Amino acid sequence: MKRLLAWGLVALFLIGSAGATPSSASDILVLEGSAAEVGKLWGETNRESILKAFNAFLSRADGKEEQLRSFAKLSIDLSQKIGCSYWIDELNAIADTAGIDRELYIAFTFGRYRDLALLYKGVGCTTFAVTPPATKNGRIIFHKTRETAPDLQSGYLKRITGVQGTDRQPYKFFGEMGTADTGISFFVNEKGLAGGADVPSQWQNRECYVGSYKGTLPFVTPPKYDGFMNHYVPRYIAEHCRDVDEAKETLHSFAEKGYLASGKWGTNYLFVDARGKILQIADDCYKIIEEQMDPALEKDGKSWKGIYFTVHRENDYGSPEDALVSAYGKITVELVNSPRAAKHPAMWNFPRAQSSATIVIDPEFPETLTTIFVTLPAYSYSIPFFMGANATPKALADGTVYSVQKDSYRYSEFYEAGINDLWRAFAYDIRERVKKGEDVTKDLNGFFGQMVDQVLTMNK
Numbered sequence: 001m002k003r004l005l006a007w008g009l010v011a012l013f014l015i016g017s018a019g020a021t022p023s024s025a026s027d028i029l030v031l032e033g034s035a036a037e038v039g040k041l042w043g044e045t046n047r048e049s050i051l052k053a054f055n056a057f058l059s060r061a062d063g064k065e066e067q068l069r070s071f072a073k074l075s076i077d078l079s080q081k082i083g084c085s086y087w088i089d090e091l092n093a094i095a096d097t098a099g100i101d102r103e104l105y106i107a108f109t110f111g112r113y114r115d116l117a118l119l120y121k122g123v124g125c126t127t128f129a130v131t132p133p134a135t136k137n138g139r140i141i142f143h144k145t146r147e148t149a150p151d152l153q154s155g156y157l158k159r160i161t162g163v164q165g166t167d168r169q170p171y172k173f174f175g176e177m178g179t180a181d182t183g184i185s186f187f188v189n190e191k192g193l194a195g196g197a198d199v200p201s202q203w204q205n206r207e208c209y210v211g212s213y214k215g216t217l218p219f220v221t222p223p224k225y226d227g228f229m230n231h232y233v234p235r236y237i238a239e240h241c242r243d244v245d246e247a248k249e250t251l252h253s254f255a256e257k258g259y260l261a262s263g264k265w266g267t268n269y270l271f272v273d274a275r276g277k278i279l280q281i282a283d284d285c286y287k288i289i290e291e292q293m294d295p296a297l298e299k300d301g302k303s304w305k306g307i308y309f310t311v312h313r314e315n316d317y318g319s320p321e322d323a324l325v326s327a328y329g330k331i332t333v334e335l336v337n338s339p340r341a342a343k344h345p346a347m348w349n350f351p352r353a354q355s356s357a358t359i360v361i362d363p364e365f366p367e368t369l370t371t372i373f374v375t376l377p378a379y380s381y382s383i384p385f386f387m388g389a390n391a392t393p394k395a396l397a398d399g400t401v402y403s404v405q406k407d408s409y410r411y412s413e414f415y416e417a418g419i420n421d422l423w424r425a426f427a428y429d430i431r432e433r434v435k436k437g438e439d440v441t442k443d444l445n446g447f448f449g450q451m452v453d454q455v456l457t458m459n460k
Helices: 002-016 035-059 065-081 085-098 102-111 233-240 244-257 320-326 400-407 413-435 441-458
Strands: 031-033 126-130 140-147 153-160 173-178 186-189 194-198 267-272 278-283 288-293 297-299 302-304 307-309 353-361 371-375 383-386
Touching (some): 035 102, 065 085, 126 194, 126 320, 140 186, 153 353, 153 400, 173 371, 186 233, 186 353, 233 244, 244 278, 244 288, 297 307, 383 413
Antiparallel strands (some): 126 140, 140 353, 153 173, 173 186, 186 194, 194 267, 297 302, 371 383
16 A cells, blocks of 8 residues: 555656656757767766866866876877777867867876876775575666765766777667766666676775774785776776676786776776676786676675675664565565665765666666666665666756755655656566567656656655
């Protein structure tokens, strides 16, 4: 009865806000086209926040312009070596549209995190995977919560087309990062490969919510600054890898060629694909230092296959692992995406919990029916949408959703249950149509817009 009532209330909200559903080009972004076209659109949409972040970066870089330009030239050269010169075309178009120096903007976007170029300090994230036999009905689920310094956050669907000199065009992907960035923190692509990057678990604060870390952090020695930071490695993998095997091959290749960097930190990655395969792999910038295929959660002397966390998060209220183990074999996406699991670290770490996504990979139709529950910031209401959409509501891409939910924070499991009910009802209907071979892009775009409008309404 409670779930039916929640569904009914959300339906009423949808009816009441129907007039606000995106209906014009100014309300949505179709980030599909050449790199220059996509970059120009991104620059027009996020010009103000790009300038704010860029100028803040430069204000602390007085006297280091030569260093930044050298770093930009290195980034351009490495992008060309891996067949991603279109990244530079995209960044140049953004810089031109925003009216800023191309080289300095390239240095900014490639090197703004973890002091790679100059400034940012790294913190930890929470990433986990839940696959069969742990899940109900064979669900394949990936989750990441991005825990970092406050920054205006954006989520979007993107496909770069018309790339020359390649046998395989970049894959379409969902990505999440700051509005000033073109790198990504976490993703899922049209092939059903999902993943994210963070600080290796053994380097994170084990007592994040109950006190300061007392141990010694093993930094990379010597620090490595020449290479790709871990917001561009996931983008490469999102656009160029089909599954965890190709992701693993890429990371080994990048390590061997010296393309990995993260300053004084290493990087831990977690990937899940449409086969339900899990890959955990970590580097220290110079080499791969850890690698596990289909790792299992080890807890209370037992091994729980199909559940794996990159870092243990526990406080006086328990842990996400406890919640998932208690429902082993019957785990649903609603549980995974709840305050008991995905939102658990975010609820107790408000200052750092900037964004998250719980991703349900569809093994039969990954390019269409994979669902992303994106949450900006990470402790707020989640917005479900499907990979088969091609238009991102502007409010999600330009940081509006993040700002509204951060500034007017409200959360009720009762109302999120209503969102989940709407998603389930829509998903059931749309699957039948996809099986018949229908083009459902327009319907998926409409649902995406409705869900964004609904979450914005729920925060008023």
